[in-house]
Amino acid sequence: MARTADPNRRESILDAAHSIFARKGYAAAGIADVAGELGIAHGTVYRYFENKRDVAAAVLNRALERIAAVVMAEDATATESLAEYRAQVERLGHRLYELFVADRALGRLVFYDLGAVDDELRERLRAAHEMFAEYTASYLRNGVAKGFLRPDLDVDTTARVINGMIFEGAAQVTHTDDPQRLRDRWIRAVVALMFDGIAR
Amino acid sequence: MARTADPNRRESILDAAHSIFARKGYAAAGIADVAGELGIAHGTVYRYFENKRDVAAAVLNRALERIAAVVMAEDATATESLAEYRAQVERLGHRLYELFVADRALGRLVFYDLGAVDDELRERLRAAHEMFAEYTASYLRNGVAKGFLRPDLDVDTTARVINGMIFEGAAQVTHTDDPQRLRDRWIRAVVALMFDGIAR
Amino acid sequence: MARTADPNRRESILDAAHSIFARKGYAAAGIADVAGELGIAHGTVYRYFENKRDVAAAVLNRALERIAAVVMAEDATATESLAEYRAQVERLGHRLYELFVADRALGRLVFYDLGAVDDELRERLRAAHEMFAEYTASYLRNGVAKGFLRPDLDVDTTARVINGMIFEGAAQVTHTDDPQRLRDRWIRAVVALMFDGIAR
Amino acid sequence: MARTADPNRRESILDAAHSIFARKGYAAAGIADVAGELGIAHGTVYRYFENKRDVAAAVLNRALERIAAVVMAEDATATESLAEYRAQVERLGHRLYELFVADRALGRLVFYDLGAVDDELRERLRAAHEMFAEYTASYLRNGVAKGFLRPDLDVDTTARVINGMIFEGAAQVTHTDDPQRLRDRWIRAVVALMFDGIAR
DNA sequence: CATGAATGAGTCTTCATTCAT
DNA sequence: AATGAATGAAGACTCATTCAT
Incomplete structure (x- = not known):
């Protein structure tokens, strides 16, 4: 499942998550927000991370x-x-x-x-x-x-x-x-x- | 007057919430948990507080x-x-x-x-x-x-x-x-x- | 249960309900609103009417x-x-x-x-x-x-x-x-x- | 693309809602009823409409x-x-x-x-x-x-x-x-x- | 690999109704 | 008779997660 693909993408997801979590707080932030920040589909996040907590x-x-x-x-x-x-x-x-x-x-x-x-x-x-x-x-x-x-x-x-x-x-x-x-x-x-x- | 309003009720809800929030974290804790801790209906919490955030x-x-x-x-x-x-x-x-x-x-x-x-x-x-x-x-x-x-x-x-x-x-x-x-x-x-x- | 007591009160509840229902609509209006309009407890409404629908x-x-x-x-x-x-x-x-x-x-x-x-x-x-x-x-x-x-x-x-x-x-x-x-x-x-x- | 978005989905939800609202009345009808009529999950309705009022x-x-x-x-x-x-x-x-x-x-x-x-x-x-x-x-x-x-x-x-x-x-x-x-x-x-x- | 439609468990919240006082 | 505290069923809504394409 996870842990595949482009390592830059994984990193950029973390960048986006870092920024979104800091802005809205972990609870209020959604995976969709993180994906939206990058202009990718939210399903894609799950190719690099198990779940939201894993991103955090x-x-x-x-x-x-x-x-x-x-x-x-x-x-x-x-x-x-x-x-x-x-x-x-x-x-x-x-x-x-x-x-x-x-x-x-x-x-x-x-x-x-x-x-x-x-x-x-x-x-x-x-x-x-x-x-x-x-x-x-x-x-x-x-x-x-x-x-x-x-x-x-x-x-x-x-x-x-x-x-x-x-x-x-x-x-x-x-x-x-x-x-x-x-x-x-x-x-x-x-x-x-x-x-x-x-x-x- | 009806079943007299327990003036400690509000305080006891805060006690329970204090304890539950500390144990599970605000996000993971539910109003139902707080009410359950006291053995009261969850609706009762809403007689004393506007909403979950208000309790917090x-x-x-x-x-x-x-x-x-x-x-x-x-x-x-x-x-x-x-x-x-x-x-x-x-x-x-x-x-x-x-x-x-x-x-x-x-x-x-x-x-x-x-x-x-x-x-x-x-x-x-x-x-x-x-x-x-x-x-x-x-x-x-x-x-x-x-x-x-x-x-x-x-x-x-x-x-x-x-x-x-x-x-x-x-x-x-x-x-x-x-x-x-x-x-x-x-x-x-x-x-x-x-x-x-x-x-x- | 119902159908007891002061008939004026029953009438005044209907007056209040008439006014409240017309103002907020039946669904949005609460029994508490009706009682509040009269300055009586909402429980009292249930001495004169079976339930909300009955009032309507x-x-x-x-x-x-x-x-x-x-x-x-x-x-x-x-x-x-x-x-x-x-x-x-x-x-x-x-x-x-x-x-x-x-x-x-x-x-x-x-x-x-x-x-x-x-x-x-x-x-x-x-x-x-x-x-x-x-x-x-x-x-x-x-x-x-x-x-x-x-x-x-x-x-x-x-x-x-x-x-x-x-x-x-x-x-x-x-x-x-x-x-x-x-x-x-x-x-x-x-x-x-x-x-x-x-x-x- | 994922499971292609059925362009009739929105329309069919409106059909179902039309029918359910007419049968049970808006207030008594639930989003779950509408979704049930179509055999879809109620969450799906919220992909096409903001909320129940929006459907109405x-x-x-x-x-x-x-x-x-x-x-x-x-x-x-x-x-x-x-x-x-x-x-x-x-x-x-x-x-x-x-x-x-x-x-x-x-x-x-x-x-x-x-x-x-x-x-x-x-x-x-x-x-x-x-x-x-x-x-x-x-x-x-x-x-x-x-x-x-x-x-x-x-x-x-x-x-x-x-x-x-x-x-x-x-x-x-x-x-x-x-x-x-x-x-x-x-x-x-x-x-x-x-x-x-x-x-x- | 990426997508995004669909899912449905999980929660908050409301409020009609009951009933001990 | 009146009260209003307590109840809990009911339902709207969210969003992490899945998976067919």
């Missing part, structure tokens, strides 16, 4: 992979000092927001809609969070090992806390009028909080 | 009000020193997590499902975020004014960043096996990050 | 009786000459239109809505038509017997044809802005057609 | 068009004498009754049920009446101009009065056992009334 799963996977690609571009063990780590966090922040600014629907998909589709997709999302947390933790662990971060840091929890700050920023991008400005202020605030604290 | 809106409102009640219990201008503020943040954190621990579905409802129902509900959710941000900002502003927080703090952005840490924790509660432990570690990590920084 | 039947009956009362006020055998008959037709026409002008909803009820409720009501309406036809026929028969109408008149059919002219006028009243003027022109046209013909 | 509107339109086609087949200005006009009225009457005799449900649909569906359909029906009245008036106007009808004729009102006679006959066809005989007697009675009068 693929959209989510692709979105998570794109985010993961950015996150994993850096080497967690490469930094040797606080200054280097700070620079790395800034770099990573910029790349990540690039993604969410370029595709402002991404946040809605990843943070709202596709998590509401299904227990399995929700679980997939949770697993991705877990993976991102583990990634952030590995940076912190490197810093503790190298001695430039506090030895008593609760690495696992702090990693999730940091990710929370980042994800919230990504979610905010969906709403804001001036995403560039938000990005800069957000990264600066996060970095300042992490490295300088809020206290005078 | 009421569930969301109630949930947001509960959260707001906790957040607004503290007085933003009462703190005079960094230590007092730190204590206040810890207090607030505990109360907030109490809520999410007591009702582990709350996070799912507020962070996923009910935001996907509707543009209007999504907007309502956004407005609530905004309000919470403003609230956190008022704490920070107080600290800057009183001189115990950095004068160059980007108050508005930092407020949202801090809220991101908090909300992420609330979302995590939905998944964890040991919510008490998560709560304690989370609050400690957030407070440490805010007040001590991560640097050695 | 009573409304129709009353309406037909009112029309019948006007029609039967004249004595079919009283006229002795063409001139007398012509005067009688004019008189009857005026009285009949009085009714439809006073209650412009009457036409809609009798000609559209209540005939569409039910096979039985439709039959009742048909029977009323039959009766009116028989009545008109008795006038014609009198005229033929007395010698002032054509002896070769197809009395039964012509009676129905004449009634058709009259009913169409009643139906028109529902739509017109100036019912008085319509009434006068209509009666004049009908009488002219019957007694003078259209030919030069 | 199409049924009504088609019915009115059929009637209009007959009415408009004659040329109002073609007659030069009373005899010609009389022949024309007879011809038109026959053709019109042909329609109502062939489809005895037509009268019920056009005179009762479909007028009760909706304000818009009622208005459409009224507009059709108006058009028919204008048509009849144009015949009369021609006769007055040519000098074979009374110069003092109230053309507009008389046209409606004449139509009333015709429509009543069409409505009667629905009930009668012997429609052929009714038709002949009706036309004869109408023509006699118009051209000979009832007076001796």
Whole structure:
């Protein structure tokens, strides 16, 4: 049944679905809308995907992979000092927001809609969070090992806390009028909080 | 008067809907499920609510009000020193997590499902975020004014960043096996990050 | 069950139903609307009527009786000459239109809505038509017997044809802005057609 | 192309709806009945019509068009004498009754049920009446101009009065056992009334 | 491979009717 | 007698999915 034919078409269906789901929400979006966006028959979608949920799963996977690609571009063990780590966090922040600014629907998909589709997709999302947390933790662990971060840091929890700050920023991008400005202020605030604290 | 109108009926429907929506998701849940949970006819639900969306809106409102009640219990201008503020943040954190621990579905409802129902509900959710941000900002502003927080703090952005840490924790509660432990570690990590920084 | 209690209330329910049915149509009108019009509980309607259809039947009956009362006020055998008959037709026409002008909803009820409720009501309406036809026929028969109408008149059919002219006028009243003027022109046209013909 | 779209499908749905609406009445008839009559799924009906009301509107339109086609087949200005006009009225009457005799449900649909569906359909029906009245008036106007009808004729009102006679006959066809005989007697009675009068 | 007509399970929603108070 | 809360049958409508062409 599925999994045949032109791989470009499969990809273009995902593009359309990504856009439609983000615009109308998964529940309100119909397979016919997705097909209509491409000017193909809705039956055709079923040559590339088992069903609607399968489309959503693929959209989510692709979105998570794109985010993961950015996150994993850096080497967690490469930094040797606080200054280097700070620079790395800034770099990573910029790349990540690039993604969410370029595709402002991404946040809605990843943070709202596709998590509401299904227990399995929700679980997939949770697993991705877990993976991102583990990634952030590995940076912190490197810093503790190298001695430039506090030895008593609760690495696992702090990693999730940091990710929370980042994800919230990504979610905010969906709403804001001036995403560039938000990005800069957000990264600066996060970095300042992490490295300088809020206290005078 | 006829069979006296149970004044708790409306409330009990919201309870049931809260639970069903959290369990199956808004889209998958049916009015029949909600009514079935209470052992009443589904038509009865329509004596108390216009339609399914209206039920969702009421569930969301109630949930947001509960959260707001906790957040607004503290007085933003009462703190005079960094230590007092730190204590206040810890207090607030505990109360907030109490809520999410007591009702582990709350996070799912507020962070996923009910935001996907509707543009209007999504907007309502956004407005609530905004309000919470403003609230956190008022704490920070107080600290800057009183001189115990950095004068160059980007108050508005930092407020949202801090809220991101908090909300992420609330979302995590939905998944964890040991919510008490998560709560304690989370609050400690957030407070440490805010007040001590991560640097050695 | 029904058929108890205050007869004024029964009548007032019929008044309300008459008005509501005419305004919204039988199908779109609810028992709750009827009760609401009177400021009583909808359950109360069921103390006076078996069900909604029963209300419609009573409304129709009353309406037909009112029309019948006007029609039967004249004595079919009283006229002795063409001139007398012509005067009688004019008189009857005026009285009949009085009714439809006073209650412009009457036409809609009798000609559209209540005939569409039910096979039985439709039959009742048909029977009323039959009766009116028989009545008109008795006038014609009198005229033929007395010698002032054509002896070769197809009395039964012509009676129905004449009634058709009259009913169409009643139906028109529902739509017109100036019912008085319509009434006068209509009666004049009908009488002219019957007694003078259209030919030069 | 897929299972080729039957171009008669839409038409056959209208046929079925025409028949079902006439048999059970619009309100009592369900889309499922219509689909059942054709042995198709009820969802299929919604591929051809927006909703139930839309089906009714199409049924009504088609019915009115059929009637209009007959009415408009004659040329109002073609007659030069009373005899010609009389022949024309007879011809038109026959053709019109042909329609109502062939489809005895037509009268019920056009005179009762479909007028009760909706304000818009009622208005459409009224507009059709108006058009028919204008048509009849144009015949009369021609006769007055040519000098074979009374110069003092109230053309507009008389046209409606004449139509009333015709429509009543069409409505009667629905009930009668012997429609052929009714038709002949009706036309004869109408023509006699118009051209000979009832007076001796 | 693509199409899109057809399907029908699944839901929401209405509202006449009942009946405990 | 009156009330109006509760009921649940009934029906309109949607849309993911299938499959003959």
